[in-house]
Amino acid sequence: MSSEGAAGQYQVLEELGSGSFGVVYKAIERSTGEIVAIKHIDLESSEDDIQEIQQEISVLSTCASPYVTQYKASFLRGHKLWIVMEYLGGGSCLDLLKPGCFNEAHIAIICRELLLGLEYLHQEGKIHRDIKAANVLLSTTGKVKLADFGVAAQLTNIKSQRNTFVGTPFWMAPEVIQQAGYDFKADIWSLGITAMEMINGEPPNASVHPMKVLFLIPKAPAPKLEGSQYSKDFKDFVSQCLVKDCDRRPSAKDLLRHRFIRSAGKVEALQELVERKQEWDGVRTRPSHPKFYEETLNNMMPKSDSDEWVFDTVKASTIASRKNTTKRRKLSVIHANGQGLNSGAEEAFKRLDLKDAPLEYSSPPPMSGTVKRHTIRKQPSIMKLATPTKTRQVSSSQKKPLQPDMSFGNSGSTVRLFRRVSDNSTTAQVSSDVSAPGSTRDENRPPMTETVTKDALYGRRIFNKMVDPSFQEIHAQTGNQAKREALSRLADAWSALNEVDPEGEFQFVKALMEKVQSDPKLSVILSPTKASSRDGTPQASPQKPGSKLVLAQNNPHLKSHRRRQTSLMPEAEKISNLPGQTIPGMEHTKQLTDVLYGRWAGGLRTRWPAV
Amino acid sequence: MSFLFGRRPRTNTVDLPKQAKEQISKLEGPAGAAKAEELAKTLSQMKFVLQGTQEVEAQPEQVYALVTGMITEDLLYLLAVNLQRLPFEARKDAQVIFSYVLRFRPPTASPKSEPIALSWVINNRPEVFVELCNGYDHKESATPAGTVLREVLKSEQAAAIILYDDPTENGNSKGLTGIQLETRQSGKGVFWKFFNWIDQGSFEVGADAFTTFRELLTRHKSLVAQYLSTNFDLFFDKYNNILVKSESYVTKRQSIKLLGEILLDRANYAVMTAYVDRGEHLKICMNLLRDERKMVQYEGFHVFKVFVANPHKSIAVQKILLNNRERLLSFLKQFLEDRTEDEQFIDEREFLIKQIRNMPPQPVEPSQKPALLGSQAR
Numbered sequence A: 001m002s003s004e005g006a007a008g009q010y011q012v013l014e015e016l017g018s019g020s021f022g023v024v025y026k027a028i029e030r031s032t033g034e035i036v037a038i039k040h041i042d043l044e045s046s047e048d049d050i051q052e053i054q055q056e057i058s059v060l061s062t063c064a065s066p067y068v069t070q071y072k073a074s075f076l077r078g079h080k081l082w083i084v085m086e087y088l089g090g091g092s093c094l095d096l097l098k099p100g101c102f103n104e105a106h107i108a109i110i111c112r113e114l115l116l117g118l119e120y121l122h123q124e125g126k127i128h129r130d131i132k133a134a135n136v137l138l139s140t141t142g143k144v145k146l147a148d149f150g151v152a153a154q155l156t157n158i159k160s161q162r163n164t165f166v167g168t169p170f171w172m173a174p175e176v177i178q179q180a181g182y183d184f185k186a187d188i189w190s191l192g193i194t195a196m197e198m199i200n201g202e203p204p205n206a207s208v209h210p211m212k213v214l215f216l217i218p219k220a221p222a223p224k225l226e227g228s229q230y231s232k233d234f235k236d237f238v239s240q241c242l243v244k245d246c247d248r249r250p251s252a253k254d255l256l257r258h259r260f261i262r263s264a265g266k267v268e269a270l271q272e273l274v275e276r277k278q279e280w281d282g283v284r285t286r287p288s289h290p291k292f293y294e295e296t297l298n299n300m301m302p303k304s305d306s307d308e309w310v311f312d313t314v315k316a317s318t319i320a321s322r323k324n325t326t327k328r329r330k331l332s333v334i335h336a337n338g339q340g341l342n343s344g345a346e347e348a349f350k351r352l353d354l355k356d357a358p359l360e361y362s363s364p365p366p367m368s369g370t371v372k373r374h375t376i377r378k379q380p381s382i383m384k385l386a387t388p389t390k391t392r393q394v395s396s397s398q399k400k401p402l403q404p405d406m407s408f409g410n411s412g413s414t415v416r417l418f419r420r421v422s423d424n425s426t427t428a429q430v431s432s433d434v435s436a437p438g439s440t441r442d443e444n445r446p447p448m449t450e451t452v453t454k455d456a457l458y459g460r461r462i463f464n465k466m467v468d469p470s471f472q473e474i475h476a477q478t479g480n481q482a483k484r485e486a487l488s489r490l491a492d493a494w495s496a497l498n499e500v501d502p503e504g505e506f507q508f509v510k511a512l513m514e515k516v517q518s519d520p521k522l523s524v525i526l527s528p529t530k531a532s533s534r535d536g537t538p539q540a541s542p543q544k545p546g547s548k549l550v551l552a553q554n555n556p557h558l559k560s561h562r563r564r565q566t567s568l569m570p571e572a573e574k575i576s577n578l579p580g581q582t583i584p585g586m587e588h589t590k591q592l593t594d595v596l597y598g599r600w601a602g603g604l605r606t607r608w609p610a611v
Numbered sequence B: 001m002s003f004l005f006g007r008r009p010r011t012n013t014v015d016l017p018k019q020a021k022e023q024i025s026k027l028e029g030p031a032g033a034a035k036a037e038e039l040a041k042t043l044s045q046m047k048f049v050l051q052g053t054q055e056v057e058a059q060p061e062q063v064y065a066l067v068t069g070m071i072t073e074d075l076l077y078l079l080a081v082n083l084q085r086l087p088f089e090a091r092k093d094a095q096v097i098f099s100y101v102l103r104f105r106p107p108t109a110s111p112k113s114e115p116i117a118l119s120w121v122i123n124n125r126p127e128v129f130v131e132l133c134n135g136y137d138h139k140e141s142a143t144p145a146g147t148v149l150r151e152v153l154k155s156e157q158a159a160a161i162i163l164y165d166d167p168t169e170n171g172n173s174k175g176l177t178g179i180q181l182e183t184r185q186s187g188k189g190v191f192w193k194f195f196n197w198i199d200q201g202s203f204e205v206g207a208d209a210f211t212t213f214r215e216l217l218t219r220h221k222s223l224v225a226q227y228l229s230t231n232f233d234l235f236f237d238k239y240n241n242i243l244v245k246s247e248s249y250v251t252k253r254q255s256i257k258l259l260g261e262i263l264l265d266r267a268n269y270a271v272m273t274a275y276v277d278r279g280e281h282l283k284i285c286m287n288l289l290r291d292e293r294k295m296v297q298y299e300g301f302h303v304f305k306v307f308v309a310n311p312h313k314s315i316a317v318q319k320i321l322l323n324n325r326e327r328l329l330s331f332l333k334q335f336l337e338d339r340t341e342d343e344q345f346i347d348e349r350e351f352l353i354k355q356i357r358n359m360p361p362q363p364v365e366p367s368q369k370p371a372l373l374g375s376q377a378r
Helices: A002-008 A050-061 A104-123 A174-178 A185-200 A210-219 A232-241 A267-283 A320-354 A440-444 A454-477 A481-500 A502-518 A520-526 A530-534 A547-554 A556-568 A571-577 A584-596 A598-607 B013-025 B032-051 B060-073 B075-085 B088-103 B116-124 B127-137 B139-152 B156-164 B190-200 B203-218 B221-230 B232-244 B249-263 B266-275 B279-289 B294-309 B315-323 B325-333 B343-357
Strands: A010-019 A022-029 A035-042 A071-077 A080-086 A136-138 A144-146 A165-167 A383-385
Touching (some): A010 A035, A022 A080, A050 A071, A050 A080, A050 B203, A071 B203, A104 A185, A104 A232, A104 A267, A136 A267, A165 A174, A174 A185, A174 A210, A185 A232, A454 A481, A454 A502, A502 A520, B013 B060, B013 B075, B032 B060, B060 B075, B060 B088, B060 B116, B075 B127, B075 B139, B127 B203, B139 B203, B156 B190, B156 B221, B190 B203, B190 B232, B190 B249, B203 B221, B203 B249, B221 B232, B232 B249, B232 B266, B249 B294, B279 B294, B279 B315, B294 B315, B294 B343
Antiparallel strands (some): A022 A035, A035 A080, A071 A080, A136 A144, A165 A383
């Protein structure tokens, strides 16, 4: 296909950086000799709907501004998507901050350029939604450009608002967190935070846990610069960006007339920052040689050793015709392997007979490759929380509660580690919804060997899916030191129980649930079904977590937004029909049964009472 | 009014459509480039009238005058046809203009009434929709046309026009009145071009076309169920051979997923039973399980399971499954085994294994035949 030819137009050079979204390479466009940056996204390792990536491309490709990184092309090469972008040799502002903070003069120039970029975007009906130093790139000549449109939004109506919870917590505007509808002004807030990040080396509240920051930002007064070391103009500029009431917050256009911005110098002055970084890099011993691009050979074999399916029409394969040769070669090998194959199958049979419970792990999960497969595009920097109405269709690994990374506040880097979170992370899962999307933690757990009974498995599951994540969440949201300690003692104790007696753990939770259910008041309060919280009935929830967000969900404003959103996003309704998505409660299997086999459903329900 | 726009428009709102029409007619001429620039300015002015700015509200009377003017001048059609000829910014402006115009209701009209321009196009100028689809012929016009289309497709009538478009001899679209739900399509209508746009286009065009295609096939359930039942053979022939067997990873993966989605939609029950009745469909699907790319295997699994779970498997399907029973059992046991966290998948895989293991050794005549079979065997 033509895409193969498209890739040939570029000579790919060394790696510029990598993230879970993929790897960025420097490359030369052969026809022009121009240096470009190419982002390779491995679509195989992403369960994101490809549409999301396409959304990023469509926002980028409709931008033409000197203040926005220029999109050039995108094409497929096998299962990798190549996105060709303008190359900016200066690096990101976050990189440039490594040798030290910026001075006000530099910041004024950067802010002016960013405002020009935002003015352009906003006029185009686009919201960037993730403005921060890491997403601001500099050319070697000092030009400043906005980058990374991974979560940008395109509005069809310049007056319309969004409500999706997206961005990086420290930089997020209060109205975004409150999900009460926001518009372009959200970017202005993030710009103010970015200005503070550039002068201080980190955003305000950097030492606070990101989950907690989400509660802090709407509640606390806006951050501000204090002290005589900052000029009056700069302080005023930041305070204008950080007006909490978005209606009173100035637009990009307004801010371009601010004194701090009007007195800013020329972009060439920013070369100092680039040079400073180069010197700084020079002093430090280079940790590694540049990594050069290597074409990965696609030598994945069909994993089973058995041969093709037998279709009585005997045309061996309709689909795999283009790899005929390898297939034929394999035919001759099969005889030699036949023996081993059969015995392997037999053994597998035995295993299956032994442990037929649906939740049983019939074999230890292989570790190789799992981590990669479960990496989430953009995971390090972006936190994305689907609005409650929008059942996001994400992989199981994405649909898990925020993983509080306790080491996080102490790390020097401003790149924050986040997992995407889904709406169910805002409420601790107290319900018996055992099949709710789980945490990643079990991924790295050794395969369970000693647990044999079903109850024990349920016990483990309860711990991994409900107890542990809930502890972590509550812990993250508890401010008081004494309370935190008490909580972690309980968590430790529980974890010990889980180690020693998962069966007992299961029995305990079961008993607990039964008691809860037999108490009419408690059962109402403690098992808020998704449906009831969705239609806005206020839940007198005793749980602390997510109080802010839960409140916001009941906000009457939200209803119209939701409606708008569902009309904007027609996927929402049909998502439940999608096959194979981990939706709590196996809704989609339910649908299958509804359609196909009502009788069988009865059996299924007794087998998996959790459904 | 004009002072509201910050600068004085050189033309009266009422005259803008006429002016645009004239400029479009000269795009092909010797001064095409200059005309394109002038047109871009006109369109930008129209955009301001329609959407106002962040500071200034649009004036409904002005908008009304503009919308009716565009209808009179047949400007929507002209813009749709010439979208790819417009300069970069003007294409985006045209997209905005389309969105506003097709959404506009006079302030006095009921909020439930059909927007006037949309209603006009549906009843009098269905070619506008067809030409918007043809925007996928060009890389330049694909995104703006696609964006407009997806908004338009919220209207069931608009979706029906696109699905049932089948050019008459004089080349015109038959429009709404010409639609005969029970008549099979010739395959020459604009809907059938989507298969090639998706598979042959560049990544941007293909991906956008697919998004619109999916919207067409999932938004209006009963319309689509009827359509797929009537055009079952033609549709799935193209779907399987062009999309599912596509060389493009994205096309392949997305179309398998959409296939599962279509089959599992309640509204498409008849289509599903007919689909899983066919042995050759099962073969395609089983080959997907053996694809070398895991996500293709995974999406294929979700179609495969429908065949296996069907309690009324046809003889052909039973034969294939029985012939491969042992292979399938050992294959499934190790199928995507690193998906240890996806419990739903694990459960379903276990279920399939059981179903296959418990099949009677010889094919059994199913107690129920697919509902569709009678109508399509003709």
